[in-house]
Amino acid sequence: MDCKFFCKNILNFYYQDLENKEAALMQEHLLHCPDCLKAYNNIAPLLNSAEISKEIVPDHFFYTRLAAKLDRPKNERMSYSLYTRLAQPLFVVCLTIIGVFVGIKISDGIRDNATSLNTSSTENQLISQLAGEYYMSTTKEENVETYYLSEK
Amino acid sequence: MNENDLIEKIKSKDERAFKTFVEAYNGMVFRSVMSFGISKVDAEDLSQEVFIDAYRNIYKFRNESEISTWLYRIAINKSLNFIKKRKKIFWRSNDDTTLLAKDFNQTEDSSETKYVNEEQRKTLYRTIQKLSKNQRIAFTLNKIENLSYKEIAEIMDISVSSVESLIHRAKKNLQTRLLNYFK
Numbered sequence: 001m002d003c004k005f006f007c008k009n010i011l012n013f014y015y016q017d018l019e020n021k022e023a024a025l026m027q028e029h030l031l032h033c034p035d036c037l038k039a040y041n042n043i044a045p046l047l048n049s050a051e052i053s054k055e056i057v058p059d060h061f062f063y064t065r066l067a068a069k070l071d072r073p074k075n076e077r078m079s080y081s082l083y084t085r086l087a088q089p090l091f092v093v094c095l096t097i098i099g100v101f102v103g104i105k106i107s108d109g110i111r112d113n114a115t116s117l118n119t120s121s122t123e124n125q126l127i128s129q130l131a132g133e134y135y136m137s138t139t140k141e142e143n144v145e146t147y148y149l150s151e152k
Numbered sequence: 153m154n155e156n157d158l159i160e161k162i163k164s165k166d167e168r169a170f171k172t173f174v175e176a177y178n179g180m181v182f183r184s185v186m187s188f189g190i191s192k193v194d195a196e197d198l199s200q201e202v203f204i205d206a207y208r209n210i211y212k213f214r215n216e217s218e219i220s221t222w223l224y225r226i227a228i229n230k231s232l233n234f235i236k237k238r239k240k241i242f243w244r245s246n247d248d249t250t251l252l253a254k255d256f257n258q259t260e261d262s263s264e265t266k267y268v269n270e271e272q273r274k275t276l277y278r279t280i281q282k283l284s285k286n287q288r289i290a291f292t293l294n295k296i297e298n299l300s301y302k303e304i305a306e307i308m309d310i311s312v313s314s315v316e317s318l319i320h321r322a323k324k325n326l327q328t329r330l331l332n333y334f335k
Binding site for chain 1: 167171174175178179182183186196199200203204207269272273275276295296323324326327330331334
């Protein structure tokens, strides 16, 4: 037996899919060929690691979680995903648009109030200015008696 | 209670019978899903979906094959659909290993040995994932789940000779890849 034949049948040898005669020859070759022994020693633990997977079991609460899912109506998940995918983003978009619109309206209202306040304060200022000017002009007026006396 | 009685009771929506059924087959379904390289969390979700589908469609089961064959078929279809959807295989993390290999953990292995075992298993599953879909299914069911060619033929809905051919090619491809990996 040569190394080429051994490498071609290494998995068959591991899984014991060879006939007895061939398996014996492979076994014998392993004892005399360090390269093939190394290759086999690399591959065998890898294949053996799958054996550990056979011990895998879900935990004790598997049925509890399954029963909880089983109680739900069949189309609940579908409707939930439809809600998540369409209705929820649409709702958020609408809410944002309404929020922006309301915000604009509120800011407009505030601006109008501020303008009207400004207008009324300007009027008041004008009135008080005129009143001041009138007062000043009246106080500066010459006394009638003084006027007549001076005329004479 | 034999299997037929159990199935009849599940058909009449007996929850206790369904619980017995789940407890009998959850390991098998879980392992077959995980053998596709799917993470523990996703494998549990998928396994639950397998049982939910089985419970809701049990009336379609006509005792023409073993119930395990029927469950395997659902599990394989679900796993393949999952992989197709995600287009990504979620490899089990080291945390998963500690949670999953319960009996294995009970042995007095050092953390280094556990790490080495986990790495070896990951390498093996990665190499298996590189096989074609049918080769992967046939190889996994035969060499990891220890199913006979006849059972695999029923699950995959192909002839026994096709299964033999798939497993032969899978072994050949896997062997080449593993030898190249260690070169």
